[in-house]
Amino acid sequence: MMARKPALAVVGATGAVGAVMLGILSQHADVWGEIRLLASPRSAGRTLTVRGEPTEVRAVTEESLAGADVALFLAPGEVAARWAPVAAGRGTVVVDASPAFRDDPDVPLVVPEINGHAARVRPLGIVASPGCTTLALIVAVGALHAEFGLTELVVSAYQAAGGAGRAGVAALREQLAAVAGTELGTAPGDVRRALGDAAAGPFAAPLALNVVPWSGTLQADGWSSEELRIRAETRRILGLPGLPVAATCVRVPVIGAHSVSVHARFERPVEVARAHEILATSPGVVLYDDPAAAGFPTPADVVGTDPTWVGRVRRAPDDERALELFVCGDNLRKGGALNAAQIAEAVAAELPLD
Amino acid sequence: MMARKPALAVVGATGAVGAVMLGILSQHADVWGEIRLLASPRSAGRTLTVRGEPTEVRAVTEESLAGADVALFLAPGEVAARWAPVAAGRGTVVVDASPAFRDDPDVPLVVPEINGHAARVRPLGIVASPGCTTLALIVAVGALHAEFGLTELVVSAYQAAGGAGRAGVAALREQLAAVAGTELGTAPGDVRRALGDAAAGPFAAPLALNVVPWSGTLQADGWSSEELRIRAETRRILGLPGLPVAATCVRVPVIGAHSVSVHARFERPVEVARAHEILATSPGVVLYDDPAAAGFPTPADVVGTDPTWVGRVRRAPDDERALELFVCGDNLRKGGALNAAQIAEAVAAELPLD
Numbered sequence: 001m002m003a004r005k006p007a008l009a010v011v012g013a014t015g016a017v018g019a020v021m022l023g024i025l026s027q028h029a030d031v032w033g034e035i036r037l038l039a040s041p042r043s044a045g046r047t048l049t050v051r052g053e054p055t056e057v058r059a060v061t062e063e064s065l066a067g068a069d070v071a072l073f074l075a076p077g078e079v080a081a082r083w084a085p086v087a088a089g090r091g092t093v094v095v096d097a098s099p100a101f102r103d104d105p106d107v108p109l110v111v112p113e114i115n116g117h118a119a120r121v122r123p124l125g126i127v128a129s130p131g132c133t134t135l136a137l138i139v140a141v142g143a144l145h146a147e148f149g150l151t152e153l154v155v156s157a158y159q160a161a162g163g164a165g166r167a168g169v170a171a172l173r174e175q176l177a178a179v180a181g182t183e184l185g186t187a188p189g190d191v192r193r194a195l196g197d198a199a200a201g202p203f204a205a206p207l208a209l210n211v212v213p214w215s216g217t218l219q220a221d222g223w224s225s226e227e228l229r230i231r232a233e234t235r236r237i238l239g240l241p242g243l244p245v246a247a248t249c250v251r252v253p254v255i256g257a258h259s260v261s262v263h264a265r266f267e268r269p270v271e272v273a274r275a276h277e278i279l280a281t282s283p284g285v286v287l288y289d290d291p292a293a294a295g296f297p298t299p300a301d302v303v304g305t306d307p308t309w310v311g312r313v314r315r316a317p318d319d320e321r322a323l324e325l326f327v328c329g330d331n332l333r334k335g336g337a338l339n340a341a342q343i344a345e346a347v348a349a350e351l352p353l354d
Numbered sequence: 355m356m357a358r359k360p361a362l363a364v365v366g367a368t369g370a371v372g373a374v375m376l377g378i379l380s381q382h383a384d385v386w387g388e389i390r391l392l393a394s395p396r397s398a399g400r401t402l403t404v405r406g407e408p409t410e411v412r413a414v415t416e417e418s419l420a421g422a423d424v425a426l427f428l429a430p431g432e433v434a435a436r437w438a439p440v441a442a443g444r445g446t447v448v449v450d451a452s453p454a455f456r457d458d459p460d461v462p463l464v465v466p467e468i469n470g471h472a473a474r475v476r477p478l479g480i481v482a483s484p485g486c487t488t489l490a491l492i493v494a495v496g497a498l499h500a501e502f503g504l505t506e507l508v509v510s511a512y513q514a515a516g517g518a519g520r521a522g523v524a525a526l527r528e529q530l531a532a533v534a535g536t537e538l539g540t541a542p543g544d545v546r547r548a549l550g551d552a553a554a555g556p557f558a559a560p561l562a563l564n565v566v567p568w569s570g571t572l573q574a575d576g577w578s579s580e581e582l583r584i585r586a587e588t589r590r591i592l593g594l595p596g597l598p599v600a601a602t603c604v605r606v607p608v609i610g611a612h613s614v615s616v617h618a619r620f621e622r623p624v625e626v627a628r629a630h631e632i633l634a635t636s637p638g639v640v641l642y643d644d645p646a647a648a649g650f651p652t653p654a655d656v657v658g659t660d661p662t663w664v665g666r667v668r669r670a671p672d673d674e675r676a677l678e679l680f681v682c683g684d685n686l687r688k689g690g691a692l693n694a695a696q697i698a699e700a701v702a703a704e705l706p707l708d
Contacts, residue, residue, distance in 0.1 A: 156510035158604065176534045188658040189655075190658075210653055211652060213615075213665065222667065223668055246617055261602040261604065291578070298559045300546065303542060303545075312576065313576065314577055315575065319600070
């Protein structure tokens with residue numbers, strides 16, 4: 001007897017990550033039985049297409065969640081905090097892409113290529129998916145860790161505007177339109193003057209023709225929440241609770257893929273040739289490292305693709321145990337919808353469906 | 355008897371650094387006697403204004419160099435390699451901003467705030483000024499080194515298009531104009547398609563809506579010349595020939611100031627409060643570190659100013675001996691013309707003029 005296919009609820013279907021998720025669900029069309037699209041009451045009533053079928057978006061409620069085997073939460077943290085326990089309490093496995101449960105020791109934080117097994121132990125019925133910047137680097141770093149044993153990370157991020165949602169992309173577009181036609185000089189204030197009334201959007205400073213060393217909220221000792229999140233998430237996913245991680249997050253005027261400059265130190269001496277072998281054969285990673293032919297990933301080329309792209313692999317010139325890498329990943333695909341979809345599919349494949 | 359004022363020759367007066375230098379020479383109007391403007395034969399005959407006086411640009415020759423007490427070379431390395439020894443051989447002190455002599459052990463590499471004394475020992479009659487990315491970070495890092503004792507640097511640069519000269523800025527402007535009007539999606543290839551015929555310019559990949567992890571030429575083991583240069587120059591300027599330095603250079607779509615994310619490790623434990631004191635009182639540095647009020651330097655705000663700006667000062671969360679910093683500096687001012695002018699003025703002040 002063939003088991004029925006699992007029912008899926010997508011909470012936050014109308015957002016930027018939701019839009020990418022609908023495409024992934026349509027590509028992986030044979031995984032799920034019923035697919036329900038849920039969102040805030042404000043967005044309820046809209047019609048979206050998934051697997052070629054127009055589907056009405058319903059408000060998230062106890063009733064609209066009832067009977068789902070898996071619920072994919074692509075909504076803000078406060079929505080997940082409110083509704084994920086409701087769904088999980090009724091036996092639905094929740095996969096949450098928001099930050100709401102990422103620090104909860106009873107909620108596994110999962111990247112299927114690295115610690116997929118962790119999704120099987122979920123005391124609250126909730127599995128969390130990491131943030132987009134961690135996801136830009138973790139598959140590559142995790143593969144190298146498995147071989148060489150990671151002992152320290154220093155990372156500097158080049159974060160796309162899209163990491164701040166649709167409002168971030170809209171603000172960048174408006175700012176670029178404002179400055180593109182002007183004959184900017186290089187006097188202090190030129191960029192701010194050219195921007196005129198263009199909205200700052202969610203950024204702490206203008207992003208067009210600029211980089212902004214800030215994302216997230218202010219935490220203790222001058223750290224931003226995004227920087228501390230990379231540290232906390234990397235430690236949890238790799239199972240290295242004491243790993244030293246120093247992260248700096250900088251927004252760059254890029255639409256849709258995050259890049260990270262990674263300095264990774266290991267227990268054992270590293271060889272670039274061996275690192276190349278590992279990266280070239282790791283699931284979810286594409287090695288693109290041929291600088292003689294301008295072969296390295298850039299966010300404009302990587303956006304819209306699934307893998308983590310890795311280039312510029314070098315051994316630190318003064319430390320045989322350290323590697324430098326430049327990694328890029330789409331912040332809405334592997335950095336958002338794709339990782340959550342991978343978790344949900346793995347969970348669903350092991351559900352005892354009648 | 356009052357000594358005569360020294361005569362200055364500016365070689366490469368017509369370039370981007372030259373333009374900034376003419377402004378600096380006009381501001382410091384009482385330092386020099388005669389100021390001669392020299393350039394390639396192609397640019398000879400043009401008239402530029404310095405200290406309010408229209409001045410004809412002459413071709414650089416033995417004759418046009420003769421009699422200068424100091425020659426500021428702001429020209430490409432091959433011009434410096436050809437003409438600096440000619441000038442120095444006739445008793446002119448050469449201050450060279452090109453890479454031509456930066457690795458020569460008989461040519462001091464000088465940043466006046468850090469190792470100004472080194473300019474006094476110049477066996478070849480030549481003093482070199484470092485590259486623009488080193489200059490973006492070295493004044494801040496050098497001040498902290500003097501207090502805490504630097505033992506390791508990991509740096510990721512956010513290099514402006516202007517670091518690739520006027521051709522870099524022109525290419526970025528053209529690319530931005532091409533993409534600004536388009537409704538870019540986030541599909542692979544969107545940016546390259548939108549760019550159409552816009553010139554790549556001196557960059558290894560499109561720079562508009564992108565970041566490009568490459569600058570300079572390919573060296574051994576996958577390193578770029580710019581990355582190795584930061585290492586070599588930092589070691590020489592700080593007098594730390596064995597200092598471990600791992601640098602990653604990435605171009606960003608910014609016009610005119612370089613930024614660097616710095617992870618600096620020291621011999622002694624560091625306190626942010628003490629680091630703030632040092633940076634706030636170091637010549638050539640402006641501390642701007644108030645994240646609660648969005649207080650941190652960005653290249654769009656820093657361009658056109660003289661100092662090295664420092665913000666985001668944090669102690670590494672897992673290492674009491676390491677600091678994270680975000681530094682910004684105009685690549686044509688301190689990163690180009692200003693540092694060379696400072697060296698030239700210090701040298702000139704000690705010349706035995708009759």
